[in-house]
Amino acid sequence: MSCIEQMKYKILQEKTTFKVAREYIEKNSDEVYYVPPGYKIFKDYYVIGVPPIALGAKGNALVFTYTKPCYGTFVLTIDDEGSKKEIERLREMETKNVIASLKKDKPFESSKAPPTSYEDVWKK
Amino acid sequence: MTGAKVLLMMGCPEIPIQTSIALYLSHKLTRLGFDVTVAGTDAATKLLKVSDSDGYYAKKLVSLDKTLEDIIEKRTDFDICFAFMHSDAGMTYATTMSAISQAKMYSIIFGRNAEALAETIEFDCEKLVVMDVHNPVRLKNKVDKVMEEIVK
Numbered sequence: 001m002s003c004i005e006q007m008k009y010k011i012l013q014e015k016t017t018f019k020v021a022r023e024y025i026e027k028n029s030d031e032v033y034y035v036p037p038g039y040k041i042f043k044d045y046y047v048i049g050v051p052p053i054a055l056g057a058k059g060n061a062l063v064f065t066y067t068k069p070c071y072g073t074f075v076l077t078i079d080d081e082g083s084k085k086e087i088e089r090l091r092e093m094e095t096k097n098v099i100a101s102l103k104k105d106k107p108f109e110s111s112k113a114p115p116t117s118y119e120d121v122w123k124k
Numbered sequence: 125m126t127g128a129k130v131l132l133m134m135g136c137p138e139i140p141i142q143t144s145i146a147l148y149l150s151h152k153l154t155r156l157g158f159d160v161t162v163a164g165t166d167a168a169t170k171l172l173k174v175s176d177s178d179g180y181y182a183k184k185l186v187s188l189d190k191t192l193e194d195i196i197e198k199r200t201d202f203d204i205c206f207a208f209m210h211s212d213a214g215m216t217y218a219t220t221m222s223a224i225s226q227a228k229m230y231s232i233i234f235g236r237n238a239e240a241l242a243e244t245i246e247f248d249c250e251k252l253v254v255m256d257v258h259n260p261v262r263l264k265n266k267v268d269k270v271m272e273e274i275v276k
Contacts, residue, residue, distance in 0.1 A: 002189070017212040019244075037220040038196035046196050050219045050246065067216045069165045069188070070136035 002045040004066060004076070012063065013075035021065045021073040022054045029056025029063050033090040041086050042078070049073075057087045126157035126275075128203040133188060133221060134164035134172075135207075135214035139235045141260040142208050143171045148260075149206060149267055151181040156275055160184065161202070163191040188217070195224050202227040204274070207249075210235030215244055222247035230270060234263060 013024050026032050034052040041064065047053055048067045056063035061079035068074070130153055132146050146162060153160045161184040162172065169185050176182050194200045205227040207218035215231075222229050229249035233242045235257055242253045252266045 018216045019212075037223040038192070040196075044193075046193055048192070048216055048220045050216055051223060067213050069211075069213050069217060070138065070167070072211065072213050073216060 003042055004045045004078075007042065007078055007082070008080065009076045009078045011074055012077055013073075015072040015074070018050050018065065018067065018073045021075045022049075022052075024075050025054040025056040025063050025065070029054075029058050031057040031087075031090075033057070033094065035090075042082050055086075055090060057090070060084045060087065062086045128158055129201075130158045130160045131191070131202040131205045131221075131227065132160065132162045133191075133205060133207040133218065134162065134168040135188075135209055135217060136165060136211065137168040137171050139210045139257050141234055141254075141256055141258065141263055142168070142210070143175065144260045145232065145263050145267060146172065146208065147176060147181045148264060149271075150183075152267075152271060154181075154183060156271070158204075161186060161191070163188040192217075192220065192224065195221070201225055204228050204230070206230045206232055208232045208234070209241065210238065211241070212244070215241060218249075219245070219247050222249065232263070232267070 013021055033055050035047065035055055037047065037049050037051060037053060039047045041047060047064065049065055060083060061077045062083035063075060063077045066074045066076050132150055134142055134146055137143055150160050150162050162182045163186050165188055172182050172185060202225060205221055205225060207221060207229060209215050209218055209231060218231055229247065231245055231249045231251045233251060233253045236255060238253050238255045242251050252270060254263045254266065256262055
């Protein structure tokens with residue numbers, strides 16, 4: 001059992017498929033970041049999933065998937081000091097990726113989701 | 125391939141043929157000289173422990189989540205992985221395994237939605253698909269063919 005089950009979380013979606021959970025995060029988060037399977041959050045939770053795995057930030061809350069073999073995939077959100085740190089880490093990772101791609105003189109491939117529409121550009 | 129490390133990855137044990145094929149595959153591969161580890165959810169491993177109380181068929185029985193954690197942290201890895209699945213969650217776990225491990229993947233897809241589930245698999249693997257729930261014979265035959273290919 002990971003630490004997630006001992007934390008104060010809210011369930012946003014339950015017993016769904018991973019694909020539906022990912023789409024939910026993409027549509028309902030202020031910021032979306034993509035991480036590989038096995039990415040660790042909250043000290044000891046390794047995210048299980050089908051790449052690209054979406055992690056969302058909504059205010060200071062982290063929105064993420066949690067898959068249980070017998071129950072399917074859940075979308076959970078946690079809003080605490082830990083989630084703030086996780087969101088900061090994702091933003092830093094994004095910045096590092098940009099710097100690394102500039103050094104290599106390669107076009108930057110963002111792990112952040114592109115805006116889905118013209119209106120989305122002005123959301124932030 | 126003798127001596128190769130094989131992981132059998134069991135998901136939710138709701139569908140009966142998983143336990144029977146896991147025991148069968150573990151025993152056969154062990155007798156062929158493979159180093160077999162069976163990983164499962166809490167319920168799946170308990171079913172195996174009770175069925176095989178002396179550990180005759182499944183010698184190494186471990187937690188699925190702990191095994192994935194060990195692979196992610198590079199504490200262990202496998203050469204071959206048989207991933208059992210009958211639901212989207214099982215497929216999600218198998219996809220994770222394929223992304224974090226260098227193992228050659230075999231997806232064992234069973235249950236009433238097996239064909240539709242098999243179509244959702246995006247990672248590179250050999251698929252063994254049967255729509256069976258209770259009768260393990262068709263799946264056993266497919267597993268036998270794969271084992272023949274592996275030991276060639």
